[in-house]
Amino acid sequence: MNRSLVLRLVLKDWYLSRATLGIVAVVGALSVGSLYLRHGLTSWLGMFAALMATIFLGVLLPQQTIVNERKRQNVAFVMSLPISVWDYTAAKILCNLAGFLLLWLPIVVGMIGTVASAGTFGGLIPLMLVAALAPFAGFALFVSVAIVAESETWAMTTMAACNVSYSLVWIFLARVPGLLGDLASPVAVWRPQIVSTVAVEATVVVLSLVLTFYLQSKKTDFI
Amino acid sequence: MSDLAVRLEGVGKDYRHFSLSDVALEIPSGQIMGFIGPNGAGKSTTIRILLGLVHQDRGEVRVLGHRLPAEQVAAKWDVGFASEDMRLYDSATLDWHMGFIRSIFPGWDEGYARVLLRRFDLRPEQRIKGLSHGQRVKATLLLVLARRPRLLVLDEPTTGLDPVVRHELLRELADVMNDDRRSILFSSHNTQDIEQICDQITFIDRGRIIESRDKETFLERWRRIRVELPGGIQLPPLPGIIDVRQDGRLAVATTNAYDTRLPGAYEAAGIRVQAVESMTLEEIFVTNVQHSREGADA
Numbered sequence: 001m002n003r004s005l006v007l008r009l010v011l012k013d014w015y016l017s018r019a020t021l022g023i024v025a026v027v028g029a030l031s032v033g034s035l036y037l038r039h040g041l042t043s044w045l046g047m048f049a050a051l052m053a054t055i056f057l058g059v060l061l062p063q064q065t066i067v068n069e070r071k072r073q074n075v076a077f078v079m080s081l082p083i084s085v086w087d088y089t090a091a092k093i094l095c096n097l098a099g100f101l102l103l104w105l106p107i108v109v110g111m112i113g114t115v116a117s118a119g120t121f122g123g124l125i126p127l128m129l130v131a132a133l134a135p136f137a138g139f140a141l142f143v144s145v146a147i148v149a150e151s152e153t154w155a156m157t158t159m160a161a162c163n164v165s166y167s168l169v170w171i172f173l174a175r176v177p178g179l180l181g182d183l184a185s186p187v188a189v190w191r192p193q194i195v196s197t198v199a200v201e202a203t204v205v206v207l208s209l210v211l212t213f214y215l216q217s218k219k220t221d222f223i
Numbered sequence: 224m225s226d227l228a229v230r231l232e233g234v235g236k237d238y239r240h241f242s243l244s245d246v247a248l249e250i251p252s253g254q255i256m257g258f259i260g261p262n263g264a265g266k267s268t269t270i271r272i273l274l275g276l277v278h279q280d281r282g283e284v285r286v287l288g289h290r291l292p293a294e295q296v297a298a299k300w301d302v303g304f305a306s307e308d309m310r311l312y313d314s315a316t317l318d319w320h321m322g323f324i325r326s327i328f329p330g331w332d333e334g335y336a337r338v339l340l341r342r343f344d345l346r347p348e349q350r351i352k353g354l355s356h357g358q359r360v361k362a363t364l365l366l367v368l369a370r371r372p373r374l375l376v377l378d379e380p381t382t383g384l385d386p387v388v389r390h391e392l393l394r395e396l397a398d399v400m401n402d403d404r405r406s407i408l409f410s411s412h413n414t415q416d417i418e419q420i421c422d423q424i425t426f427i428d429r430g431r432i433i434e435s436r437d438k439e440t441f442l443e444r445w446r447r448i449r450v451e452l453p454g455g456i457q458l459p460p461l462p463g464i465i466d467v468r469q470d471g472r473l474a475v476a477t478t479n480a481y482d483t484r485l486p487g488a489y490e491a492a493g494i495r496v497q498a499v500e501s502m503t504l505e506e507i508f509v510t511n512v513q514h515s516r517e518g519a520d521a
Contacts, residue, residue, distance in 0.1 A: 073310040080304035220278035
């Protein structure tokens with residue numbers, strides 16, 4: 001793998017997506033800041049805005065760096081550079097994963113840290129983690145499909161399926177007896193259903209990224 | 224081997240509705256190869272195989288001595304590629320693109336890039352989305368040429384360009400060839416462009432190379448012979464005549480192996496030869512494709 005060239009491709013994609021990254025960074029900082037104020041409605045709005053910011057980031061970053069690049073016929077330009085399909089795949093995953101984590105992680109840590117430091121809302125933390133990991137899992141799946149399928153239709157279908165899945169997760173968790181009552185607990189309650197959901201989300205992330213490399217290595221036609 | 228920029232031997236690629244079959248192609252260093260074929264003939268597939276973007280099912284591909292697709296990265300350091308369907312990033316400026324390419328290729332020639340900016344009348348600070356089609360093509364070629372690659376692969380670069388821009392590009396490509404280590408594979412529908420700048424010409428149709436040789440030989444070997452037949456005399460079958468069109472007593476015979484003895488052979492049969500005409504590359508191409516298809520369909 002040509003590391004130097006992969007890094008240049010990552011920087012190229014970040015430069016071209018700088019507006020999205022900047023807007024999400026600002027919205028994320030404001031959201032976590034408003035959560036830190038611990039002022040009833042403002043805090044709830046902050047939490048909602050922070051989650052929405054990560055969802056937008058998880059959709060817009062792969063959309064701009066992978067789907068649009070192919071739709072706007074920039075891929076031939078990139079692939080004319082001395083890189084292999086493997087280098088291209090590594091650059092796309094690195095750019096998206098690092099770009100996502102650089103914003104998602106501070107937002108999630110800020111959000112959960114603020115709630116945890118209050119000492120009285122610990123019961124919110126497990127569901128906040130589930131809610132925060134959902135966009136990460138959806139993002140990883142979207143990146144994978146966008147790279148492998150090379151099709152905007154499939155990428156959009158995946159995004160729609162992820163959105164439906166978020167609702168299904170909440171329906172599933174709402175039916176867990178006693179779970180809603182845990183929200184008022186001052187300490188986090190890690191029920192098996194919560195742990196399973198987190199494990200499934202983490203598995204989706206890892207599997208998506210590993211499968212992307214595997215399937216890309218099997219391709220014989222790239223453009 | 225070392226004096227060949229490109230060598231394809233027995234290359235094949237199968238798709239559901241199209242196959243590239245037994246493609247053999249050689250481009251000597253310092254030569255411009257014109258690659259002509261109708262839509263869907265296999266030009267772009269062949270070019271993508273040359274860049275390692277499509278892996279051949281059969282055959283051997285060597286580009287600048289590198290075996291493809293395994294050594295595509297090593298080969299692409301010295302290959303400049305531009306195609307009609309290649310786009311730069313709309314939201315970025317030409318200057319940003321130049322900086323991006325400069326940061327990758329140590330051989331980037333900044334002085335030449337500045338010369339090309341002037342010759343092509345491009346402004347580096349302009350965003351790509353503000354450029355016309357012709358300016359975009361020129362910007363793409365600037366990025367490719369200023370790298371000074373040993374092999375240029377151009378897939379329909381002049382499609383949709385006005386005559387002035389086409390002339391500018393062709394002049395620049397002719398200048399590139401002042402360096403005899405450099406080679407160009409130039410695919411185009413426009414046979415005028417090919418005839419103007421190419422040394423070698425290859426025709427491809429339905430996934431097969433139908434003829435490949437140097438331009439002068441093409442133009443010398445192909446002739447149209449106009450004859451007038453006296454009543455009751457049939458045009459005799461002569462070697463090298465691949466097509467005959469007759470309208471009453473007038474006939475036109477086309478040959479792909481012209482020999483100065485051919486008109487004499489007709490005269491000896493009592494047929495009056497009105498004219499022996501040279502053919503344009505476009506006429507040669509069309510006749511060649513039709514002849515090839517008739518042979519394949521027979």
